[in-house]
Amino acid sequence: MILEFKANFTFLARWANLAKVVMDKGKVVMDKAKGGDGQGTGGNYFTKQIPPFMIEVFNKNKSPLMNLSSVSAKTKIRHKNDINTTLSRMPLASRRVLFMAIAQVNPKKLMEKGQVFRIYATEYAKIANIDTDTAYAQLSAAAKDLQKQVIGIPKDQLLPLFRRAGEPLLEKPTGTGIRMLNVTEWCDYEEGNGYIDISFTRQMEPYICRIERDFTTQVLLSTARLRDTNASNFYQLIRRKIGEKRGRYFDIGVDELKDELELFTLKNREKIYSYPLFKDFNKFVIKKSLDTINDTTEIKDLQVQIIERRQRKATRLRFTFRVDDQMTFDGF
Numbered sequence: 001m002i003l004e005f006k007a008n009f010t011f012l013a014r015w016a017n018l019a020k021v022v023m024d025k026g027k028v029v030m031d032k033a034k035g036g037d038g039q040g041t042g043g044n045y046f047t048k049q050i051p052p053f054m055i056e057v058f059n060k061n062k063s064p065l066m067n068l069s070s071v072s073a074k075t076k077i078r079h080k081n082d083i084n085t086t087l088s089r090m091p092l093a094s095r096r097v098l099f100m101a102i103a104q105v106n107p108k109k110l111m112e113k114g115q116v117f118r119i120y121a122t123e124y125a126k127i128a129n130i131d132t133d134t135a136y137a138q139l140s141a142a143a144k145d146l147q148k149q150v151i152g153i154p155k156d157q158l159l160p161l162f163r164r165a166g167e168p169l170l171e172k173p174t175g176t177g178i179r180m181l182n183v184t185e186w187c188d189y190e191e192g193n194g195y196i197d198i199s200f201t202r203q204m205e206p207y208i209c210r211i212e213r214d215f216t217t218q219v220l221l222s223t224a225r226l227r228d229t230n231a232s233n234f235y236q237l238i239r240r241k242i243g244e245k246r247g248r249y250f251d252i253g254v255d256e257l258k259d260e261l262e263l264f265t266l267k268n269r270e271k272i273y274s275y276p277l278f279k280d281f282n283k284f285v286i287k288k289s290l291d292t293i294n295d296t297t298e299i300k301d302l303q304v305q306i307i308e309r310r311q312r313k314a315t316r317l318r319f320t321f322r323v324d325d326q327m328t329f330d331g332f
Contacts (some may be wrong), residue, residue: 014101068100068123070221073329075220078107080207082159084216086151086183088233088262093138094145095232096128098183101198103220107211108225110162114199121194128224135332139196146198151181159206195303213299214238221329222297230285233261238299238321249309249320254278257317261285278314286317 077099079087087095101117129143153159155173163170173179181203188197198206198300218239226232237260241250255273258264263274263285282304290302301322308316 002039018110054161061147067118068104068120071103071123071127071220071329072331073219073221074325075103075328077216077220077223078208078211078215080159080211080215081214081216082153082157083151083207084240085262085264086149087236088260091141091145092229092232094142094149096124097139097196097198098140098146099218099220099223100124100127101200101240103207105209107209109207109209110164110199111209113164117198117200119198121198127221134217136191136194139194140189140191143187144248146184147182149188151183151204152178153181153326155179161202162205162210182187216245217243219298219327221327222299225296226292228289228292230261230263231289231296234289235297236291237261238293238302238319241325248322249318251318253316254281254314282314298324298327 003060030118038209079102087098090098099118100119100123104109104117106183119139121132121139124130124139125132128135129326155175158173158179160172182201183204185199185201190196212227216236216239218236223232223279226235237257238250257326258273258281263281264271265274266272286304290304293299294302299321301320303320305311305320306316307318307320308314
């Protein structure tokens with residue numbers, strides 16, 4: 001027994017400089033050996049069962065690594081409503097990467113300190129339903145962009161940081177200004193290996209884990225496969241309304257909808273809305289977004305009607321829809 005274990009350990013150690021070692025439920029999974037692609041589709045890919053205590057040997061001084069291997073058609077992401085505006089302003093590629101990282105978070109539990117979330121280009125391509133070359137390019141762009149993303153939260157609305165065992169009490173910020181929070185602690189893009197690693201900041205944790213109320217839940221496949229910014233923001237709005245348990249319809253003012261879709265500019269602190277004519281807004285944004293969401297997501301039969309006019313101008317809308325839970329995903 002001792003000799004067998006020693007042989008296995010020596011074998012693994014000898015391969016350590018040739019292969020990527022990943023811990024997964026008591027196994028050492030090694031690939032990238034002799035030309036492997038990190039997904040087990042090339043080169044030598046093998047799994048060695050080892051005693052659980054040996055995981056500590058390999059994980060010592062390394063942050064725990066998560067993965068997307070369990071993604072299904074029902075995989076959802078959850079985040080506090082406080083960051084919805086920030087998400088709406090992100091480029092689509094950055095938003096997809098962020099959502100694929102959040103999909104690996106248990107929203108009811110505190111993530112481990114230093115938790116690392118990995119997204120492979122092959123996983124990104126499969127989930128987003130795009131080609132691999134495009135996935136590589138978007139991962140690279142997202143890595144650079146995510147490190148610049150910040151969330152602005154009024155200090156009096158700031159969620160307190162989670163305190164871990166042995167840490168001192170955390171002081172609440174004072175003042176009434178805006179606290180600017182970084183989304184990620186760091187992002188690593190490994191071009192040769194085709195993946196991105198993300199670590200969230202401590203300040204981001206309260207907005208994506210241990211969530212109990214005031215949150216938005218989105219289906220990962222749906223939001224990742226939307227290729228239009230307006231449709232993506234519209235989908236996020238619908239999912240927030242579903243979370244508010246308002247049935248299968250909601251009413252919203254035209255200008256409020258433009259706020260949700262980030263369709264405005266600020267000039268001398270005055271908000272200037274895009275598409276001043278409702279017929280243009282309806283044609284180029286609303287109908288196009290509804291068609292895209294109906295075709296791509298679990299939201300079906302999405303329709304709009306005008307329920308209020310002022311001086312013949314549409315001012316308030318009603319959106320109706322149903323939710324189809326029969327989406328499928330054939331996995332990796």
